[in-house]
Amino acid sequence: MKNVAVILSGGTGARFGGTLPKQFTKLAGKAVIEYAVDAFEKATRIDEIIIVSQPNHIDLTWEIIKKNKWKKVTKVFTGGAERFDSTNSALKGLEGYENDCNILFHDAVRPLVNEIIINDCLDALQKFDAVDVVIPSADTLVEVYDDECIANIPNRSIMRRGQTPQAFKLGTIKMAYQKAILEKRFTFTCDCGVVRSMIPGIRVATVKGSEANMKVTNPIDLFIAEKLLQEANQIAFSIEDDLNFLKNKNIVIFGGSSGIGLEIKNAALLLGANVEIASRKFNNVDITKHDTINQYLEKINSKYGKIDYIINTAGLLIKKPIDAISMEEMHSMIGINYTGAVNVAIAAKPYLVKSSGMLLNFTSSSYTRGRPLYALYSSSKAAIVNFTQALADEWSVENIHVNCINPERTATPMRMANFGLEPNELLLDPKDVAMTSLKVLGSKKTGMIVDVRKDGR
Incomplete structure (x- = not known):
């Protein structure tokens, strides 16, 4: 039995603002719609994907399809002004498909749907002709009159919030839409609502969704989705992980003479990689000076023929009140922690274009909130996160991956x-950060901020 996903991308994003609809807005280096389609592309039980798009964004949609090399996407249909019109457009395009095939309609602006939800929908379709994805409501729901006064407060324990996908037997959803059109009823807000109203005898099953399966509706939702992505990107290394892809790869580490950089070097060498270290202490490479980086990378490229990965672990922390920092210390911290990262990125680009490689930056858990006594350090690390995400977006068309490691407090010389001596149980082992960093090098993702935590997540 065929399983077809229909990604509804017909919205105009009027509430979102901007020049493009919200489904094309960038989230951690990729368009929101890319995450949604990716989920169904990778879902093993989905056979085909169809996208419904606004007429003036058909070409952009095809560009995204080609860039991602999605194999399951077969068609892009023209959507309408309302959701009802977009679903109906997809149904018209599905003429000729068997009525008992399974159709899953999903909002393009729900980027974090997962395979568990998709499979639960398909399992439920073995018993039911219509399935909705729902989650409990943490808030009390209030029904109001036209004048905004309360009409009713339903029992929250039996109320649910609807999500997508909504799944149907094709014959069922087609019949419901045909009846709705015949009766000129077009004001439905979801496809399950069409089925329940037009075919009252049909039971609509529900499966459990996820709070992460949120809908990007307002600008603040992008911020929330980004944080949820960071949670999903906790890629802790385990001994079962296969890092053999590193054999014979050429890696350059800036700031690799101690701490996390040195641990990355040692681990990568054991895995058969060629590793070169660049630092002021080791070979007089100063990342605050663009020329020294260029000269060094040119030398390494001549030695190996290409550079696969460039990792920047260089950092400087001087813990003092802001008004006690000298001008020299201020320039050093900004120069190494931020300007240096920019210099490394600019110099790295031509080599990573050639190898379709990865630039791996490092931030700090202090980036989420400015820390007293090291305001310049924490603010520069916040800038590195933003810089990583911007570069991931900017360089994605050239097939360069740009990611960032965000370790918790780590036992490094810096x-x-x-901070002096601290209890070991409170600090990450730099070897653990190193192994997670190497694992990220094998990822095909870009724009990730990968948290490395003491609890192993």
């Missing part, structure tokens, strides 16, 4: 110099 930390000891500023």
Whole structure:
């Protein structure tokens, strides 16, 4: 039995603002719609994907399809002004498909749907002709009159919030839409509503959704979705992980003479990679000076013929009140922690274009909130996160991957110099950060901020 996903991307994003609809807005380096389609492309039980798009964004949709090399996407249909019109357009395009095939309609602006939800929908379709994805409501729901006064407060325990996908036997959803059109009823807000109203005898089953399966409706939703992506990107290394892809790869590490950088070097060498270290201490490479980076990378490229990965672990922390920092210390911290990262990225680009490689940056858990006594350090690390995401977007068309590691407090010489001896149980082992970093190098994703935590997540 065929399983077809229909991605509804016909919205205009009027509430979102901007020049493009919200489904094309960038989220951690990719368009929101890319995450949604990716989920169904990777779902093993989905056979085919159809996208419904606004007429003036058909070409952009095809560009995204080609860039991602999705194999399951077969058609892009023209959507309408309302959701009803877009679903109806898809149904018209599905003429000739068997009535008992399974159709899953999903909002393009729900980027974090997962395969568990998709499979639960398909399982439920073995018993029911219509399925909705729902989650409990944490808030009390209030029904109001036209004048905004309360008409009713339903029992929250039996109320649910609807999500997508909504899944149907094709024959069922086609019949419901045919009846709705015949009766000129077009004001439905979801496809399950069409089925329940037009075919009252049909039971609509529900399966459990996820709070992460949120709908990007307002600009703040992008921020929330980004944080949820970060949670999903906790890629802790385990001994079962296969890192053999690193054999004979050429890696350059800036700031690799100690701490996390040195641990990355040691682990990568054991895995058969060629590793070169660049630092002021080791070979007089100063990342605050663009020329020294260029000269070094040119030398390494000549030695190996290409550079696959460039990792920047260089950092400087001086723990002092802001008004006690000298001008020299201020320039050093900004120069190494931010300007240096920019210099490395600019110099790295031509080599990573050639190898379709990855630039891996490092931030700090302090980036989420400015820390007293190291305001310049924490603010520069926040800038690195933003910089990583911007580059991931900017360089994606050239097949360069740009990601960032965000370790919790780690037992490094730099930390000891500023905080003294601390209990080991409170600190990450730099070897664990190194192994997670190497694992990320094998990822095909870009724009990730990968959290590395003491609890192993």
